[in-house]
Amino acid sequence: MTAPSEDGRDPQASLRDLEAMLDAVTDHAVIKLGPSGEVVRWSRTAQAMTGYAGHEAVGRPVSVLHTEEERRAGLAEQELEAARREGRQEYQGWRVRKGGERFLARVTLTPVRGENGSVTGFVETLRDVTESARAESLFHGLLQSAPDAMVIVGQDGRIVLVNEQTEDLFGYERGELAGREIEVLVPSRFRDRHFGHRAGYTSAPRRRAMGSELELYGLRRDGSEFPTEISLSPLQTPEGTLVVAAIRDATERRETEQRLQRQRDEILELSTPVIQVWDKVLALPIIGTLDTLRATRLTEGLLEKIAQTQAEVAILDISGVPTIDTQVAQHLLKTVQAAALMGTVSIMSGMRPETAQSMVHLGIDMGRLRSRSTLQDALQLALKVLAERDGTAETAARALANGGRGE
Template sequence: MTTPPGGSQDPPASLRDLEAMLDAVTDHAVVKLGPGGEVVRWSRSAQAMTGYTEPEMVGQSVSALHTEEDRGAGLMEQELESARQDGRREFQGWRVRKGGERFLAHISLTPVRGEHGAVSGFVKVFRDVTESARAESLFHGLLESAPDAMVIVGSDARIVLVNRQAETLFGFERAELVGREIEVLVPARFRDRHVGHRSGFLADPRLRPMGAGLELFGMRRDGTEFPVEISLSPLETAEGTLVAAAIRDVTERRETEQRLLRQRDEILELSTPVIQVWDKVLALPIIGTLDTLRATRLTEGLLEKIAQTQAEVAILDMSGVPTIDTQVAQHLLKTVQAAALMGTVSIMSGVRPETAQSMVHLGIDMGRLRSRNTLQDALQLALAVLAERAGTVAAAARALTSGESL
């Protein structure tokens, strides 16, 4: 090939190079049309995509690729006129291959103008997007059918997509959310902290719950807050990594949990009642298996009752306890020690033989805790302790009155 002076190729050579470049494009079909939509140039990629050869299409109207309904409606003429008036156009539409199979095409139509600005033809580029459209449709269908509110967020933390459940949960329309930062759904008092959380997830995107161990809250359009549970997962797309957030309102579950906790506390209080059986004498009948939680509640209840009644003796009746372990025994010992610091003597009664054997086998030392076989014996000892204390106080009072040394 010879190159004219100045280094530029002759027009036929440039045209051949351009045609070779167009034929090299495999995922886009490139077609040159005349001013009325007749095919002037039919690329190899167009042949591969539609099944029509170049001899079959050159000189024919490109409407041969349209469905019968679209041809009847004059769709090709409308598309050409729109491109002629507005310039380059992009749109999607159904097209038909040679064998009658339909495919969804993404189409760009660009007018070609001559020296005086008149349209001399068009360049039409189309791509088969049937599979991607089907996948997108499936994705949107799954998104809409998800039981939870779904919010898809881009790497810039702006909302890309939401489903119907998200609209219902937060009270926003889709158009109000798309394009806004995700923090629009976060209460103002948590927003600064949330920015750090989402930056951390984007730095290491993987499927995981958000804010494990933390109480999370969402905010509705009207400003009301509600507790939520959020699961995050990355979505790899051609546009980059997106983040899918599945958001669930857990208000009802939290209320149920709180109600169960209150009921448990009430049951624990009923199962470990502190009874005032005599003036300055308390009895704590313990029934059932003791665990750490019950032992803690026992201590709290007993010490609170001692403070209220100014009790001097507390009887811990163990006749309803089938067994005891080291941890619970140590907790009971601490209860006794705490009562002693408040000036109260503790007496244990009703220890079963198997419980006593377990305590000895485990090497549990209850210190100088007084113990009696039955509750009746414990009550007699309690009265004796009160009498002894009363006598000591009376003797001290007499000594103070007479000026004697104690």
């Protein structure tokens, strides 16, 4: 008969309760070992995980779950000795099921000590991590094969993992980045703002594609900066939500955009040349469709030329414009009004009959803008305007000389 414990409970009942608790653990196989590493108790999860029934395992050394190579090397005995000497041990390694199939296990080995401190046995737990390890290996493979620098950041803003492209792009060794705040890759002048952006994204994570119209820069290990494009994606893990940042060097793209913009500006200047055809007379031949951008450049170019040459007449030749609609007419009218503010008379040339009919049909009113059908007629009118202005100026000069009384 078993004597009751000091608290009055039946030790056998307590043992059965403990075994029931161990059997209730479904994700870990729990094994009770004797002081020499022999199996004393075998949970149901251990049976399901390894294929060994309790009566097949009890009394056998725990090394039955090790590979043949590890048994020959005495690895199980070494692990027991390390736990006896140093306390709780954690491992990850291969174990073997009853049929010979291997599985990757995360193992903890904890010594059980008696009242005098001596080791009376061990508790070993096994968790099958084969699938998670396979998934992790696949994830790492995908991470390394990504064309962009990939940085995985935890909720605390610290770097968890980077790929080789990140090392190449930023000039860091992988071990130098793990555990550091992501701001180490951000130029110092942007860091205060970046803390706020990071906190906002962490509170409401969402996918953000590259090219989000943000002006972003990265900081290399050597202190040099470069423009970047960054896409962000939340990654759900058992440890919480991580942030995956794909980083791309945008230097080449920015340079290409700037080069294309310069080329567009040059083409616009060539397509709207302002020509000085006579003293104080400018001609602006307009060719092609006149959109808002071209109209703006046209007005700017004309006003700059008027300021340089002190021109009094500007001829806008529209013979090269395929159609005149309301928008084009408005652009032309704004150019004429701007020139008038600088004291310059505008003359339109190249007005074809169908263009005139179209403008009348659209109800376009060009005000008192003078118009001629050919550039030659416009030049003759320009000379007449200059002569009229010279005559007016001469009359005004004589009036001033006579004290305002005229002749």
